[in-house]
Amino acid sequence: MAGKQVVFRVKRYRPEGGGEPTWQEYTIPYTDDMVVLDGLNYIKDQVDPTLTFRWSCRMGICGSCGARVNGAPVLTCGLFIKDVRGRTVVVEPMSNFPIIKDLVVEFDDFMDKLQSVKPFLVREAEKPVAEGEYLQTPEEVDAYKQQSMCINCMLCYSACPVYGASDHFIGPAASALAYRYIRDSRDEGAEDRLHVLSRKTGIWECTFVGECSVVCPKDVDPAGAIQNLKVLASMRQMRRLLLPKSARR
Numbered sequence: 001m002a003g004k005q006v007v008f009r010v011k012r013y014r015p016e017g018g019g020e021p022t023w024q025e026y027t028i029p030y031t032d033d034m035v036v037l038d039g040l041n042y043i044k045d046q047v048d049p050t051l052t053f054r055w056s057c058r059m060g061i062c063g064s065c066g067a068r069v070n071g072a073p074v075l076t077c078g079l080f081i082k083d084v085r086g087r088t089v090v091v092e093p094m095s096n097f098p099i100i101k102d103l104v105v106e107f108d109d110f111m112d113k114l115q116s117v118k119p120f121l122v123r124e125a126e127k128p129v130a131e132g133e134y135l136q137t138p139e140e141v142d143a144y145k146q147q148s149m150c151i152n153c154m155l156c157y158s159a160c161p162v163y164g165a166s167d168h169f170i171g172p173a174a175s176a177l178a179y180r181y182i183r184d185s186r187d188e189g190a191e192d193r194l195h196v197l198s199r200k201t202g203i204w205e206c207t208f209v210g211e212c213s214v215v216c217p218k219d220v221d222p223a224g225a226i227q228n229l230k231v232l233a234s235m236r237q238m239r240r241l242l243l244p245k246s247a248r249r
């Protein structure tokens with residue numbers, strides 16, 4: 001092979017084989033404009049079509065290409081091969097999720113948790129369409145914009161030691177997205193979400209390690225969102241203790 005070469009060390013798992021994951025090495029050519037995902041696609045197209053992984057947009061939007069590269073959860077489309085430390089690109093599936101095949105993991109647990117916090121605008125009564133849309137000021141949009149940038153990539157769950165120790169924990173992204181809707185001036189679902197988040201499996205499990213915010217490729221800061229949710233949940237609890245039901249909202 002001409003030009004620069006790099007070794008990809010990839011963790012393989014074939015469910016039909018039944019055994020433990022194994023390592024496989026591929027030496028491939030690369031150029032400075034290639035990201036890790038390009039290397040994986042080179043392997044799949046030119047060397048080994050059985051290598052299985054997810055990707056779609058190649059531009060940090062779809063959130064489907066997450067993996068651990070040299071130990072850190074990253075979007076493989078967002079990391080240049082030339083920037084990987086060490087001479088070998090070690091690629092593994094994201095930790096804390098069941099492996100389906102090779103680098104593909106199962107997200108069903110997250111989808112259930114996300115649904116539990118109602119990741120959509122909740123209205124007690126819709127106003128008639130004739131009365132127009134629900135307008136917001138730029139300041140009202142700014143209140144939730146940061147959390148709305150989440151692309152559901154699950155890097156934060158892969159990095160979270162609390163979720164790694166107990167998958168009952170609702171986790172970073174579901175909490176951040178709950179906060180996103182609670183902060184939206186059009187939403188009226190805060191009470192239901194805070195009820196779910198205040199359970200034993202909710203935000204109080206978070207010990208504020210903060211790794212979720214470190215690895216997040218979109219600066220969503222789920223760790224910060226969870227701490228803000230703790231404040232909101234505490235205020236809700238105080239209202240429940242001190243106010244009659246009719247005056248709690």
Ligand code: SF4
Pocket residue numbers: 149150151152153154155156157172173176212215216217218219220221222
């Ligand atoms: S909070 Fe960040 S790391 Fe977690 S799923 Fe959303 S974009 Fe990915």
Ligand code: FES
Pocket residue numbers: 055056057058059060061062063064065066075076077078
């Ligand atoms: S391929 Fe879409 S985020 Fe990487």
